[in-house]
Structures are given as C-alpha cells and as structure tokens.
Amino acid sequence: MEEAGKILVELCFGTTCFVMGASKLQEIESIIPPQYRKRVEVKAHTCLDLCKNATYMKAPFVKVDGEIISEATVEKVLKAIESKVNG
Amino acid sequence: MDNSNTTHLKREVLVRLIRAFLNQEMKDLYKLPFEMRPKNAEVPYRCCIYKERAILRQRAIAGLGFGVENDDEITSLNEYVQKAMHRDKPDEEILTVVETACKGCVPSRVYVTELCQGCVARPCVSTCKFGAIQIKDGKSVIDGEKCKNCGMCMSVCPYSAIVRLKVPCEDACPVGAIAKNEKGHAEIDFDKCISCGACVGACPFAAVHEKSQVIDILKQIKSGKKVVAMVAPAVVGQLPVSVNKIAQALVDCGFSEVFEVAQGADITARTEAEDYRERMEKGDEFMTTSCCAAYNELVDKHIPELKPFRSETRTPMHYTAELVKKKYPDAVTVFIGPCVAKRKEAQKDEYTDFVMNFEEMGALFVAFNIEVANCKDYEFANEASKEGRFFAVTGGVAESVKVALKDFPEFYPTCVNGLNPKSVRDLKNWAKKGQCPEGNLVEIMACEGGCVAGSACLNNKRITTKKITEYANSSKCINDLPEGESEKVSK
Incomplete structure (x- = not known):
C-alpha cells in the first residue's frame, strides 16, 4: 500500500513492456530529481495487463498516480511526475 | 547506443512479422507500413508519413531476412514473403543498411563552432601543420581542402570551440568497413566487415539491421522437426526472470528442448587450458582465446599473422551444437545470443543451423503472448559450471582457463576489453613482434564488457552482469563437474 500523499509510479516489467523498452526504466528511481x-x-x-492483444505496440506502460503513460520513456515519466508534483 | 525509440520500432516490426506468420496472415504483410503509420497518424521522426512507411517497409524486408541494398522498391513485401517462405537457407551476408533510414550524416570532419572567441593567441592557426586554418571576420575557419583531420587544433583551443563531427557507424567500426557511398549513405564493405555489430548499436537512426532468420526458424518448428534452442550464457538477466523460465518460454514457443551454451563453454575452457599448457611448455610467448566470433573474423580478414597465436579451440556454440547433434542427429540447432558475428560463425559451423538474437527472442515471446514470469521453471538436462556460465562477462574466459588449468605457475592473463582502432593496433603489434607485454593468455572480447554488451541485448550490461554473477556463483566449479559428455565431442 502506497504511503498517503505520495505520487505512485507503477512500472510494468511484464514481458511485452520489458521487450518493448521498459528495461530502460529500471533505474528511474535513482534519477528522479532530489x-x-x-x-x-x-x-x-x-x-x-495493459499490453495484451493489439495494444502491445503502445508498450511499455507506466502508471503515474493512475494515469497511464504509453510508450513510456524516462523523459515521459519524469515529466508526468513533475506535472503531478506541481499540481 | 541506448535508444528507446529505435528499439521500439525495430522490435514492433519483428513482433508484427512473427504474429503474421503464426496467424497465417503473411499474405497481408504488405499492410505493415500502413498499419504502423495509418492515414492521418502522427509522424514522429521523419519528414512525412510516406518516408516513415518506406523505412518501415525496408525494416520488414530485413526482418524477412533479405538485404535492402538490392531492393528495387517495386518488389512488394508479399513477394519478399514468398521468397522467405520458400528459401532453403538464409542470406550469406548477415547485415544490411536500410538506406531509407540512413540519415546520410555530415561527413566526418573537424569543425569550428560558434564558440570560437577569435582570440589573440590563435593557437589553432599556429599549430596547424597544413595551413588549413585562417581567420575570417575575427573567427577561425577551416579550409576543408587542406585539413587532414588530425585534430591538433581541437587539442589546443582554450575554449574547446573546435569539434570533430562524427559519422557514428564509421566511428564505431574498428576496421573501417562501413563508409558513406557516393549517394551519402552508409555502405558496408563485406570483405572488411568482421560482423562485430558495433555499427548496429551505434547508429542513432537504427539504419543497420541484422538479416533475421526468425521466419526460417518458425518454418522449421512448424514443419514438426525437433528444433533445439541453445541459449548463450548472456541470456541470464535479459528479462527480469530466471533463466529457467526463459528456457520454458522457448519450449512454449515450440522449441523441443533447451541447452545452455555454458555447457559448451566448459568444453571450451578445458580444451583451451590444455592448448595453453602445451603452447607454454613448448615455449610460445602468448596465446589468445578463440571464442569471440568477431575476433576470429578480425584475425582471418585483417591480422592473419596472429593466427599462430590464436587457440585452436572451438567456441562454446560449436561444442554445444555438437552435443545436441550427437544426442539428436536429426535435430535442427538454433543458437540464441546477443551477437551479430555468431550468424557468420554459424554459416561455417557444421553443427549450428540457425541463429536468433535476444531481440528476436523477446519479439517471439511478445508475439506468442507469453508472460515469461508465469512460465514453469525448465529443468536443463545437463549442468554447466560456474566458469562456463560466466563466459559472457569480460574476464570470464580467462578465469575459466585459469581454474581449468588447476595449477600453472606462469599464468599471466590479460583482457582486450573491446575491439577498437587502438586495440586492433595493439594486436597487430603483438603479432608482428611475436610477444605480448600484457600477459601470456590474452582473452579477447569484441564488445566492451563482454557478450553482455552485444548489440542485440534486451537489458543493460550492468544489470545483466550482476545477474550472471549471481547465477554463476550458485553453480559448481568446473573441476567439480565430470567431463562426461564433453569427452565425446571432438576437441
């Protein structure tokens, strides 16, 4: 269970997401701005469970506070975090 | 080079190709560029949607296993499909440049940027031996006709205002085998190419492709033959699951059985240790390892004088394939690894039939909708050693020879960690002098970091190295494993 008031970043490391590029997100925690x-x-x-069937081409998927980011990259995820933090 | 966008594009094409084969929809493959870039779709990378579709079409041609160099643009994707479905063996040349994807980079040269302050000292002008730099409008300007690209001006500029413009593929190639042609596009000289894959990884436009054999492999599986997967030691950590689950996923895709190539690596280590001992005892100055396929191509094509110093030992892939064929004479063997050069080695190897890279393996799992984490743990029929399982990391081969030697007082190992112009020069010098000042057992890895840095890896080398180390450390020492079946193969 996430801590109250925190922004929850959920990374999908399922096979489809990992193959389509989620491997690049593995170390994202260490590059989130201090x-x-x-x-x-x-x-x-x-x-x-966002990648099955025809949507696999939009993998990798990440959720930032429930908001789905498709074709997720480090840049996209950091931007989403920044946007959530700044409201 | 780590590029999410190009990685995604290449792998999506592969997934679509494999899905089309599995769903018997190859006749619809002509739609691929249009499905990936439908009417009114966003154009993320190129000048227009038509250019993007043209590139996707050529990526699909490479995915079907053909070179793009001879594509007349009239032949339809479906005609390529027909050729792929009816061919007996893959193309001889294993790389192709997707011409439409090649940017046609600015030629490599030394260039004065706007950071030039037009200083009074002008060390660039006084340092240039060729009189190629003049001051115009208060700033340094290089005369391209006179400049020899030596870079001396770069080294003396106090503002770091002079840079070398690189063509990434040319810059990455250790043997000068890729260069821009008269049309400005990259072209591979296959007489020089050592299949190291450096250009594949370096191009930021992903214009250099391996010619895939995935359709050929799927045809073999579909025909009902016993198709055996041989996974390279670098497979560990390619996905965030155990190697046993990856092996089971391969079985779920239709492979009959999975062998660890680490088993063949044990045979390589023992054989190489014996070869080394014999050479040192008869007074040789040094011996190089022989398991890196790109290094072997380098010696054969560029440094033949190094041949006497290269071990005669065959590679882990060869020994593993031999074990498979001895056990199952009718089996079709497929090596699965991170390496371009293995495709070339397989063409010459009497026991290896096909090669699939890790990217293609990943695409296969996606196309089959396999969640590898949910697969059972496959049990390998044979055990491999700690040392064999560590072959994929720089230093692993030398360490395995050291352990297999048991006791050899004058053992001095060294590693050439990555082929580049400097290491190639070093190798030439050692061959010429007949001596290596660095050591008497020289391990050579074309990729910096070892096979974990191969151009077709799914995961980064730091994480993969960690996973391989954990896996190897949980395994038995090579000297505690019986030679068993390895004694039956030809050394």
Whole structure:
C-alpha cells in the first residue's frame, strides 16, 4: 500500500513492456530529481495487463498516480511526475 | 547506443512479422507500413508519413531476412514473403543498411563552432601543420581542402570551440568497413566487415539491421522437426526472470528442448587450458582465446599473422551444437545470443543451423503472448559450471582457463576489453613482434564488457552482469563437474 500523499509510479516489467523498452526504466528511481524523490513511491509490477492483444505496440506502460503513460520513456515519466508534483 | 525509440520500432516490426506468420496472415504483410503509420497518424521522426512507411517497409524486408541494398522498391513485401517462405537457407551476408533510414550524416570532419572567441593567441592557426586554418571576420575557419583531420587544433583551443563531427557507424567500426557511398549513405564493405555489430548499436537512426532468420526458424518448428534452442550464457538477466523460465518460454514457443551454451563453454575452457599448457611448455610467448566470433573474423580478414597465436579451440556454440547433434542427429540447432558475428560463425559451423538474437527472442515471446514470469521453471538436462556460465562477462574466459588449468605457475592473463582502432593496433603489434607485454593468455572480447554488451541485448550490461554473477556463483566449479559428455565431442 502506497504511503498517503505520495505520487505512485507503477512500472510494468511484464514481458511485452520489458521487450518493448521498459528495461530502460529500471533505474528511474535513482534519477528522479532530489526535490521530488521524497514525494514519489516507485513500484514494479510483473504485468499491469495493459499490453495484451493489439495494444502491445503502445508498450511499455507506466502508471503515474493512475494515469497511464504509453510508450513510456524516462523523459515521459519524469515529466508526468513533475506535472503531478506541481499540481 | 541506448535508444528507446529505435528499439521500439525495430522490435514492433519483428513482433508484427512473427504474429503474421503464426496467424497465417503473411499474405497481408504488405499492410505493415500502413498499419504502423495509418492515414492521418502522427509522424514522429521523419519528414512525412510516406518516408516513415518506406523505412518501415525496408525494416520488414530485413526482418524477412533479405538485404535492402538490392531492393528495387517495386518488389512488394508479399513477394519478399514468398521468397522467405520458400528459401532453403538464409542470406550469406548477415547485415544490411536500410538506406531509407540512413540519415546520410555530415561527413566526418573537424569543425569550428560558434564558440570560437577569435582570440589573440590563435593557437589553432599556429599549430596547424597544413595551413588549413585562417581567420575570417575575427573567427577561425577551416579550409576543408587542406585539413587532414588530425585534430591538433581541437587539442589546443582554450575554449574547446573546435569539434570533430562524427559519422557514428564509421566511428564505431574498428576496421573501417562501413563508409558513406557516393549517394551519402552508409555502405558496408563485406570483405572488411568482421560482423562485430558495433555499427548496429551505434547508429542513432537504427539504419543497420541484422538479416533475421526468425521466419526460417518458425518454418522449421512448424514443419514438426525437433528444433533445439541453445541459449548463450548472456541470456541470464535479459528479462527480469530466471533463466529457467526463459528456457520454458522457448519450449512454449515450440522449441523441443533447451541447452545452455555454458555447457559448451566448459568444453571450451578445458580444451583451451590444455592448448595453453602445451603452447607454454613448448615455449610460445602468448596465446589468445578463440571464442569471440568477431575476433576470429578480425584475425582471418585483417591480422592473419596472429593466427599462430590464436587457440585452436572451438567456441562454446560449436561444442554445444555438437552435443545436441550427437544426442539428436536429426535435430535442427538454433543458437540464441546477443551477437551479430555468431550468424557468420554459424554459416561455417557444421553443427549450428540457425541463429536468433535476444531481440528476436523477446519479439517471439511478445508475439506468442507469453508472460515469461508465469512460465514453469525448465529443468536443463545437463549442468554447466560456474566458469562456463560466466563466459559472457569480460574476464570470464580467462578465469575459466585459469581454474581449468588447476595449477600453472606462469599464468599471466590479460583482457582486450573491446575491439577498437587502438586495440586492433595493439594486436597487430603483438603479432608482428611475436610477444605480448600484457600477459601470456590474452582473452579477447569484441564488445566492451563482454557478450553482455552485444548489440542485440534486451537489458543493460550492468544489470545483466550482476545477474550472471549471481547465477554463476550458485553453480559448481568446473573441476567439480565430470567431463562426461564433453569427452565425446571432438576437441
């Protein structure tokens, strides 16, 4: 269970997401800017079930406070975190 | 080079190709560029949607296993499909440049940037031996006709205002085998190419492709033959699951059985240790390892004088394939690894039939909708050693020889960790002098870091190295494993 008030970043490390690029997100926790780090909780999942069937081409998927980011990259995820932090 | 966008594009094409094969929809493959870039779709990378589709079409041609160099642009994707479905063996050349994807980079040269302060000292002008730099409008300007690209001006500029513009593929190639042609596009000289894959990893436009054999492999599986997967030691950590689950996922895709190539690596280690002992006892100055396929190509094509110093030992892939064929004479063997050069080695190897890289393996799992984490733990029929399982990391091969030697007082190992112009020069010098000042057992890895840095890896080398180390450390020492089946193969 995530801590109250924290922004929850959920990384999908299922096969499809990992193959399509989630491997690049493995170390994202260490590159979150220091000013945001205490406000963010990062969780890795085996699969978020967003990639099946035709949507696999939009993998990798990440959820930031429930908001789905498709074709996720480090830049996209950091931008989403920044946007959530700044409201 | 770590590039999410190009990685995604290449792998999506592969997934679509494999899905089309599995769903018997190869006749619809002509739609691939249009499905990936449908009407009114966003154009993320190129000038227009038509250019993007043209590139995707050529990526699909490479995915079907053909070179793009001879594509007349009239032949439809479906005609390529027909050729792929009816061919007996893959193309001889294993790389192709997707011409439409090649940016046609600015030629490599030394260039004065806007950071030039037009200083009074002007060390660039006084340092240039060729009189190639003049001051115009208060700033340094290089005369391209006179400049020899020596870079001396770069080294003396107090503002670091002079840079070398690189062509990434040319810059990465250790043997000068790729260069821009008269049309400005990259072209591979296959007489020089050592198949190291450096250009594949270096191109930021992903213009250099391996010619995939995935359709050929799927055809073999579909025909009902016994198709055996041989996974390279670098497979550990490619996905965030155990190697046993990856092996089971391969079985779920239709492979009959999975062998660890680490088993063949044990044979390589023992054989190489004996070879080394014999050479040292008869007074040789040094011996190089022989398990890196790109290094072997380098010696054969560029440094033949190094041949006498290269071990005669065959590679882990060869020994593993031999074990498979001895056990199952009718089996089709497929090596699965991170390496471009293994495709070339397999063409010459009497026991290896096909090669699939890790990217293609990943695409296979996606196309089959396999969640590898949910697979059972596959049990390998044979055990491999700690040393064999560590072959994929720089230093692993030399360490395995050391352990297999048991006791040899004058053992001085050294590693060439990555082939580049400097290490190639060193190797030439050692061959010429007949001596290596660094050591008497020279391990050579074309990729910096070892096979874990191969161009077709799914995971980064730091994490993969950690996972391999954990896996190896949980395994028995090579000297505690019986030679068993390895004694039956030809050394």
